[in-house]
Amino acid sequence: MQIKILTILIILVALSQLAACTVIPGQHLRHFSTQSSSEMPVTENNETILKKLNIKTIDAQLIVDLEKDFNNRSLGPDNVANHYFDYRIGSKTIKGVPTKEPFSQYRVGPRDILTITVWGHPELTIPAGEFRTAESAGNVVGEDGTFFYPFAGVVHAAGRTVEEIRDELIRKLSKFIEEVQLDVRVASYRSQRAYIVGEVTQPGIQLVQDIPLTVLEAINRAGGVTPIADLRNITLTRDDKTYSINLLSLYEGGDTSQNVLLQHGDVLNVPDNQLNKVFVLGETTLGRGFGVRPRSLIMNKARMTLTEALSDGGGIDQLTADAARVFVFRSALGKSEIFHLNAKSPDAFILADRFPMQPRDVVFVDRAPGIRWNQIIGQIQPTVNLLNSFDGALKITPLSNPN
Secondary structure (H helix, E strand, O other), X not given: OHHHHHHHHHHHHXXXXXXXXXXXXXXOOOOOOOEOOOOEEEEEOOEEEXXXXXXXXXOHHHHHHHHHOHHHOOOOOOOHHHOHHHHHHOOOOEEEOOOOOOOOOOOOOOOOEEEEEEOOOOOOOOOOOOOOOHHHHOEEOOOOOEEEEOOOEEEEOOOOOHHHHHHHHHHHHOOOOOOOOEEEEEEEOOOOEEEEEEOEOOOEEEEOOOOOOEHHHHHHHOOOEOOOEOHHHEEEEEOXXXXXXXXXXXXXXXXXXXXXXXXXXXXXXXOEOOOXXXXXEEOEHHHOOOOOOOEEEEOHHHOOEHHHHHHHOOOEOOOOEEEEEEXXXXXXXXXXXXXXXXXXXXXXXXXXXXXXXXXXXXXXEEEOHHHHHHHHHHHHHHHHHHHHHOOOOOOOOOOOOOO
């Protein structure tokens, strides 16, 4: 009888401790909470402060309010996904492209090779011969930007177009030849180059030639982007400034201003999309069982809805999850928010499919209260069984003298 009373007391003490300290297995949020249980860092007026966050309900009105702001759309110029790379890396990228410059003809530079032909005067034409290329026998522009030509002497070429070089040669040769007919071409472009790095198939050097080298042309020459490229946050470094280029706006939105003309010394970097992740935690079918880890999902082109995140994350577990308590935790660019979706009714996924996710969002599916209670009982039950096993089963007798 005393053992049974002791058993009941232990159970009551254990339950009281669990209720007082909320020691419940797993993660969960308090029911009917309207605020976060902890203070979160929030940026207000360019200052980071700590405050509890209001939990916003994902309903029809919230969807209407979100869709009023065009920047919540995929191609919105200030969409969070267009800024997140800089926020996470800490770079000081200038949002937007460089000032558009009108296309100009190619200007010769040091190390370029010129082919010069004087019609009717083979002795002045480069003696290329049938087994020599123009590149191997042409006029190489020196590091000082000049080259030598018979009768014309030293000719300055750097920074000038082939037409300007031709006019100077005609003027100088006309002193020795009547009605000079002369042509100048660039046999090999070697003075100007841009660098294409990051998530492209063939990163390396791209030579700037007479055909304009744009961002799109450079990426195509590099074999295109890889499957893990972040098209929204391509960076262009020119001189001491770094610009942000949104190639997705060019591909899908027709924004030709993103197709910048590259110049000598430009560095074009295509970053990966590993920052564009959404995390799905809690009671999903993929989270069931021992050793199964929560899912991290890559946002394809930084686009994903809450319905897609739940679906790719395995879906709500019908056995253990509380579908009425689906939460989205957000802290992008220093703006912390918490959203709540009541998915008890399946038609709530219509709203979820119009709720846009942002990079680094965390989707949490809470556990059903009954499941948590069953786990508590499951932890206490072995102790109860152990105590019951001693009820009349163990008999202790005094030690007797062997003599």
